[in-house]
Amino acid sequence: MNKKVVVIGGGYGGLRAVEFLSKDAGIDIVLIDKNPYHYLQTEAYGYIAGKFDMHDLVIDLKEWCDGFKERAQFIQDKVVSVDFDKELVKSATSLIDYDYLIIATGARTNFFSFIEGLKEHSYGVKNLHRAFNFRVEFENLIYKKLQNTKESQDINLVIGGAGLSGVEVAAEMAYVIEAYKKTIGDRVKSIKIYLIDASKTILPGMSEFIIKNTEKRLESLDVNILTETFIDRMDENYIYFKDSQKLKYHFMIFTGGIKASHLNDSIDVQKNSISQFIPNAELNIDNHKNVFAIGDCVEIKDAKGEILPPTAQSAERSAEYVAETIMSKINKKRVKPFDASMLGIFIALGGKYSVGELFGFIKVSGYTAYLLKKAIAKLYYLGLRLRINAGYMSRAELK
Ligand SMILES: Cc1cc2nc3c(=O)[nH]c(=O)nc-3n(C[C@H](O)[C@H](O)[C@H](O)COP(=O)(O)OP(=O)(O)OC[C@H]3O[C@@H](n4cnc5c(N)ncnc54)[C@H](O)[C@@H]3O)c2cc1C
Incomplete structure (x- = not known):
């Protein structure tokens, strides 16, 4: 009899898990997401700056699952809890049983509650709705500057958090604003970008090569x-700093931290300070051998015991591992331990410029790095689209 694997969350981890599990004709896959789409949040920096459009950023999950013929079913629903004893996933309206469960519900922006007014007055980019709202506001601003040639008021656009996503947003916004010179002339100079972080440097935890080259590029922009x-x-006009200084701002995008998805809050197992599950070596949670957590909703450590930053890469690698583990368990094969090491990182820094490292020794910056970063993103997107258009083999063809 076929085994039923339920995947909660159609993000980077969830989709990679479905793809890998679909290799086994003896598995029925159910993918559940609260949204009807997969959101390519790694491309959000380009969307909010107006470089990419909505269709570059989302993939319809039902269409994508249909590509797997009868082997993968998509359900749009918000999961509210899981009963591990009864092996049931619960939404507000339904109960779904499983043989194996993969939780891949990602994370949300952590609008720290100790910063008064942060949540009310800033945008995030981890969900499409907030990214869309920011883009509309930004286009309104440019339109006002275009209409009013006497408009010289300074507009301060602030990005809070200089990690990977904050740096990408700051660089792309600065690059795009510079390009608006052709549209609104010198009035463009009144739009200023601030990138703020509590750490000693931007991109804390990354290599000196990445930090130095990124700083150089940001300064040039x-x-x-x-x-x-x-x-x-x-408040609605100012950001107040601990040293009693203040900065007038018009928009604040906050990328300073993440917190695991709301679903984690309803599951009573061991978690860290940002609500990520703490799994065992096989990525099981609470030692339930048929329940796995992958991606941003779980704390992932490398071989040295260092916690890895939440990236699409980690989400995908953990997904591949968990899918292989489930297939091994079903087919009574040996399960290998998870190797969580990062292969590399590429950071988009506005226009045709990136900086990146691969396997720890290949270090590139500028146009070459941009081409590599673009190729990675394009291959990912085209891969998803191809599955919609061409589809996968049916169960009978696979056997
Ligand atoms: C601007 C920006 C740039 C980035 N750049 C990079 C980069 O260059 N490289 C890189 O590797 N990473 C990058 N990242 C990080 C990367 O996007 C995340 O690490 C990645 O999305 C995590 O994947 P995931 O599958 O764990 O979660 P997600 O991709 O967030 O997917 C989670 C899914 O779960 C669904 N969900 C949540 N709760 C529920 C529920 N209760 N019921 C049903 N469905 C639910 C959501 O709708 C969503 O579809 C970037 C992030 C941002 C914001």
Whole structure:
């Protein structure tokens, strides 16, 4: 009899898990997501700056699952809890049973509650709705500057958090604003970008090569970098810092931290301070041998015991491992331990410029790095689209 694997979350981890599990004709897959689409949040920096459009950023999950013929079913629903004893996934309206479960519900922006006013007055980019709202506001701003030639008021656009996503957003916004010179002339100079972080440097935890080259690029794009700067509170006009300084701002995008998805809060197992599950070596949670967690909703450590940053790459690698583990268990084969090491990282830094490292020794910056970063993103997107258009083999063809 076929085994039923339920995957909660159609993000980078969830989709990779479905893809791998579909190799086994003896598995029925159910993918559940609260949204009807897969959101390519790694491309959000380009969307909010107006470089990419909505169709570059989302893939319809039902169409994508249909590509797997009868082997994968998509259900649009929000999961509210899981009963591990009864092996049931619960939404507000339904109960879905499973033989194996993969939780891949990702994370959300952590609008720290100790910073008064942060959530009310800033945008996030981890969900499409907030990214869309910001893009509309930004286009409105440019339109007003275009209409009013006497408009010279300074507009400060602030990005809180200089990790991977904050740096990408700051660089792309700065690059795009510079390009608006052709549209709104010198009035473009009144739009200023600030990148703020409490850490000593931007991109804390990354290599010196990445940090130095990124700083150089941001400076050339006139991004004002404020490190070791602690935000105390915000109101609708000002950001107040701990050292009693303040900055007038018009938009704040907050990328300073993440917190695991709301579903984690309803599951009573061991978690870290940002609500990520703490799994065992096989990525099981609470030692349930048929329940796995992957991607941003779980704390992933490398061989040295260092916690890895939440990336699409980790989500996909953990997905591949878990899918292989489930197939091994079903087919009574030996399960290998998870190797969580990162292969590399590429950071988009506005226009046709990136910086990146691969396997720890290949280090590139500028146009070559941009081409590599673009190729990775394009291959991912085209891969998903191809599955919609061409589809997978049916169960009978696979056997
Ligand atoms: C601007 C930006 C740039 C980035 N750049 C990079 C990069 O260059 N390289 C890189 O590797 N990473 C990058 N990242 C990080 C990367 O996007 C995340 O690490 C990745 O999305 C995590 O994948 P995931 O599958 O764990 O979760 P997600 O991709 O967030 O997917 C989670 C899914 O679960 C669904 N879900 C959540 N709760 C429920 C529920 N209760 N019921 C049903 N469905 C639910 C959501 O709708 C979503 O579809 C970037 C992130 C941002 C914001």
